[in-house]
Amino acid sequence: MNRKKKINQTLKAKAKKANAKLHHTGKPKYVSKAERERLAADTDTPSESATLN
Incomplete structure (x- = not known):
């Protein structure tokens, strides 16, 4: 019984990880x-140099 349980547990975990990779959330990257x-600062610098010209 323990061997079957361990095999099923491993297969379920792999299936769960594969399924999670397919479904991405709409959450933006951190x-x-x-950063x-x-x-x-990078976006402010070009606009300031454009106003100087």
């Missing part, structure tokens, strides 16, 4: 605070 600040 961006760290430092957000860097991106904001």
